[in-house]
Amino acid sequence: MPNLGGGAKCAACEKTAYHAEEIQCNGRSFHKTCFICMSCRKGLDSTTVAAHESEIYCKSCYGKKYGPKGYGYGQGAGALSSDPPRHTGLQPQESKPRPASSNPSENKSSQKFGCSDRCPRCSKAxxxxxxxxxxxKPWHKTCFRCALCGKSLESTNVTDKDGELYCKVCYAKNFGPKGFGLGNAAMLD
Incomplete structure (x- = not known):
């Protein structure tokens, strides 16, 4: 029997989805109430949907299921993947050799993770x-200290001279103006 109502079959429940209640995604029709994530069952809309073949997910569940896995991808070490890599059909690109570093303290992990910033105080990545x-310059939070007194610095109390960091007190004592009326007694002969 022909469908006289003008609607299409819902991809989720397979009932007729009439135009007033129809949402289309990837060329398929859904009822508004059936347009939900296949994992967490959260309602979706055009800004939150992520489709994979015939499945629809919220962006969070899609990322957990099909996104990159491992530490550093927002899932923690508990989500490390032991699955074999999927063949994508893409050929690996030949990489250009990196020039040898003149810094002997450069470790292999900084090469591996592409870190080029080095702390001026400890020379580590x-x-x-x-x-x-x-x-x-980039500094570690723990190295962001006054070179003279060792006080931890913030943007409100840091000063620099010749690439080294000082608190305002040490900077004033060592590099500030000197003379009568400036906190140092003037020597009179």
Whole structure:
């Protein structure tokens, strides 16, 4: 019997989805109430849907199921994948050889993860989670201290001279103006 109502079959429940209640995704029709994530059952819309072949997911569940796996991808070490890599049909690109580093303290993990920022105080790699900028250079949060007194610095109390960091007190004592009325007694002969 022909469908006289003008609707299409819902891809989820296989009942007729009439135009007023129809949502289309990947060339398939859904009822508004059937347009839900296949994993968590959360309602979807055009901005939150992620389709994979004939399945629909919210972006979060799609990422967990089909996205990159492992530590550093927002899932923690508990989601490390032991699945063999899927063949995508793409050929690996030939990479250009990296020039040898003149810094002997450069370790293999910084080469592996593409980190090029080095802390001026300890010369170790500075990663985004621990980076603080000062004097135009990246520093570890733990190395972001006054060179003289060792006080931990913040953007409100940091000063720099010749690439080194100082608290405002040490900077004023060592590099500030000197003379009568500036906190130092003037020597009179």
């Amino acid at each position: 500075v990663y985004a989670a621990e980076k603080v900028m000062g004097a135009g």
